[in-house]
Structure formats: C-alpha cells, structure tokens
Amino acid sequence: MQIKTKIVTLFLSLCLPTLPLLANAEETAPAAQVEEGIVITVNINTASAEELATLLKGIGLKKAQAIVDYREANGPFTHIDDLTNVKGIGEATVRNNAARILL
Structure with missing residues (x-):
C-alpha cells in the first residue's frame, strides 16, 4: 500500500506544477493566430x-x-x-x- 501511495504522490508532484503552464499556453495561442492572420499586400x-x-x-x-x-x-x-x-x-x-x- 505504501508503494502505491508513493507512486501517486510522485505522479502528482510531477504533474501539478505544469498546470499553470498549460493554462497560459491556451491563453497565448489565439494571439499567435491573429498575428499569422495579418497579410501584407x-x-x-x-x-x-x-x-x-x-x-x-x-x-x-x-x-x-x-x-x-x-x-x-x-x-x-x-x-x-x-x-x-x-x-x-x-x-x-x-x-x-x-x-x-x-x-
């Protein structure tokens, strides 16, 4: 039982710090698309x-x-x-x- 707890704890400690990065990536993606949408004639x-x-x-x-x-x-x-x-x-x-x- 202790091994499962350690594995879950390790998994969560590795995954949770990346959540703010993922949230930020979703916010910046539309801005990049707008910049790509500009066409100079x-x-x-x-x-x-x-x-x-x-x-x-x-x-x-x-x-x-x-x-x-x-x-x-x-x-x-x-x-x-x-x-x-x-x-x-x-x-x-x-x-x-x-x-x-x-x-």
Whole structure:
C-alpha cells in the first residue's frame, strides 16, 4: 500500500506544477493566430523589385526584377494570372501569393 501511495504522490508532484503552464499556453495561442492572420499586400504594378522580393513568397530579387522588367515592357498587369507570362513565375507561385497581390 505504501508503494502505491508513493507512486501517486510522485505522479502528482510531477504533474501539478505544469498546470499553470498549460493554462497560459491556451491563453497565448489565439494571439499567435491573429498575428499569422495579418497579410501584407503589395501592388505589383507599382512596387520595386526589392519590395516584391521582400513581400512575395518564393520570389527572390532575380524573379522580382523580371516582374518589373515585364511590367515596364508590356504595361501594367490587369489580372494576377498575367504574372505567369513572366519567365520563372508559375501558377503555383501566383496561387501562393494571391492574397498578397494587389493590382
């Protein structure tokens, strides 16, 4: 009987101190979700190559410069799918950045 009591006491002494940590984790989770919900947008017709490279996923400085060069040669983009006309920009890249792109 003493062994069971010692085991239960040990178990409780190890578990009880973690309860405040668990309660705190539940309170901070919604704040993290709100921060992740913020989407920064960029106008692909006015942004510089540096801005595009910084704000778009999967777009480095080289592809961003290709977007600017295409825009200067062909005029402003009228639809986000027009980005697929830029060499190196595929449908997946456009789809992954659709929420970030303004015209």
